[in-house]
Ligand SMILES: Nc1ncnc2c1ncn2[C@@H]1O[C@H](COP(=O)(O)OP(=O)(O)OP(=O)(O)O)[C@@H](O)[C@H]1O
């Protein structure tokens with residue numbers, strides 16, 4: 328499996344977009360920096376700043392979209408150039424193939440959120456908006472890793488669908504719809520969409536100010552939701568990969 | 573046990589209601605080059621995909637290395653190298669990087685496997701050129717390099733010379749022959765080019781509209797297609813008598829009630845004509861014929877020839 332993951336990274340050589348997309352992690356920390364800079368306040372509650380820079384749109388829209396794009400990039404070549412049959416006769420197992428891609432998404436997601444976390448600290452502490460304090464930084468790191476981990480799992484349905492697509496246009500559209508559906512589904516029912524389940528899990532202890540959820544928070548239900556979606560996505564991917572030769 | 577590397581029994585494939593492959597019994601012997609000849613859409617690729625377990629079999633069986641392949645794919649694949657249709661690779665990587673990926677996936681032990689494979693097909697090692705910038709022929713070569721990377725005993729090559737220039741085709745043929753003769757590999761290759769099969773194959777299978785019309789060895793075919801004299805006479809029994817008595821001829825065959833085929837082409841035809849006429853046998857025509865593989869193919873498929 329480790330070999331397969333390494334090989335996945337070898338396949339990403341010269342794919343500049345993959346590295347450029349990491350820059351998207353800086354967007355919200357930078358906006359938070361501008362926003363608080365505009366009001367010229369100091370001594371802000373760190374959690375309020377981080378809510379803006381890491382737990383807001385980064386978590387809800389940007390990270391899912393970037394990961395969806397990564398899924399598309401990971402699947403595109405092999406589908407487009409009809410390479411799967413060459414891989415099957417190596418042989419590569421379908422499950423190993425699918426999960427090696429997933430682990431790339433997971434690792435990427437963690438990197439993305441770590442950069443977000445570091446940028447949030449730099450943009451808040453250096454200008455003096457927030458007093459440097461280990462406690463809040465640990466809190467930020469912990470939450471960012473949670474977001475990275477669960478969002479990666481929540482993207483499994485997108486990975487499964489992109490595995491069945493030959494082109495990239497539809498995959499990108501599906502990614503967009505998926506990310507926004509998660510965003511807009513949250514007020515209706517938080518436990519239906521995997522991405523809104525991520526919000527539930529992250530805000531389970533109610534320590535992120537301003538992140539209000541419409542329903543009672545049950546983290547285990549949300550984890551179950553993501554789990555069920557992941558299983559369904561994996562099954563779907565196995566069926567499509569078996570059919571597409 | 574037999575020595576068939578690949579054997580199919582009543583192999584059939586339906587696409588929707590259409591029969592793409594119809595009850596094919598294929599026999600590929602160890603160490604031989606087997607040429608699958610057929611026109612576009614005859615079902616060559618479909619047969620190869622079924623042999624490799626890349627597409628479900630509608631009915632029939634495939635056995636590879638003497639055993640049914642079903643459920644044993646994982647163990648069998650490392651012993652097979654294959655290209656099916658035009659092989660695809662990662663466009664953002666160089667040829668060497670592409671092969672390194674496949675070498676690692678296969679766990680190829682030989683450290684020089686990639687370099688050797690590229691050398692054999694005539695591509696540069698550690699070249700900077702990306703696969704997306706490759707010409708069709710270079711792509712095809714890389715596909716072959718990938719198929720031989722792990723030194724498999726059995727090669728399944730679907731139209732290996734597709735897209736190569738004449739020199740490339742000649743090189744590829746040379747190289748396929750070498751693999752067979754020097755390295756003792758068993759090769760199943762498909763082509764719609766008759767002359768290619770003629771120079772490469774030891775055995776030939778002619779397939780048309782999904783049906784294997786004929787399976788024979790090249791040597792046998794050549795015998796069938798050797799030169800002969802076509803003699804048209806008014807009285808065949810009497811003519812054969814004269815030929816046997818006067819000219820000691822044994823190697824001939826009767827074709828219908830007016831024609832004879834004489835395989836002894838060194839026969840003095842002037843003397844034969846004279847002798848026949850003297851016995852009141854009218855000679856309508858006598859000509860030297862040479863059946864080509866193409867004529868044979870036409871005859872077998874009962875239709876148009878093949879390029
Ligand atoms: N995936 C598919 N779905 C439906 N029909 C198919 C499919 N693949 C092949 N066929 C049909 O099966 C028949 C045999 O196709 P196949 O590709 O095996 O021919 P071929 O001998 O390899 O031809 P070529 O020389 O053009 O490569 C054709 O009539 C084709 O239309």
Ligand SMILES: [Mg+2]
Pocket residue numbers: 616617618657730
């Ligand atoms: Mg074909």
